[in-house]
Amino acid sequence: MTITQVGLLLDVIGALILFIFGMPSGYIEDVDSMGGLSIGSRKESEKKIIQISNKTIKPMSAVGLSLVIIGFFLQFVGTF
Numbered sequence: 001m002t003i004t005q006v007g008l009l010l011d012v013i014g015a016l017i018l019f020i021f022g023m024p025s026g027y028i029e030d031v032d033s034m035g036g037l038s039i040g041s042r043k044e045s046e047k048k049i050i051q052i053s054n055k056t057i058k059p060m061s062a063v064g065l066s067l068v069i070i071g072f073f074l075q076f077v078g079t080f
Contacts (some may be wrong), residue, residue, distance in 0.1 A: 007074030014067030017060055024061035 001009075 002078055004075050004078030007071040007076075007078060010067045010071030010074065012071075014064045014069075014071060017064030017067065021057050021060040021064060024058060024065055
């Protein structure tokens, strides 16, 4: 497998991860202010689910973006 092929493989894996988890941008920091129009307060179980998904989304989206960047770099290096 050449460096270019490894880079392409990392790009594909990174793109799939980004498709599933989204870009590493403004994820929900404050669970109580999420959603805008909600009547009443959120249940503790809802807050826990949101916090767990935040702990998963942020690192996985960063991993996906990192794989895409590394993959493009490897493809660039592989052309020389």
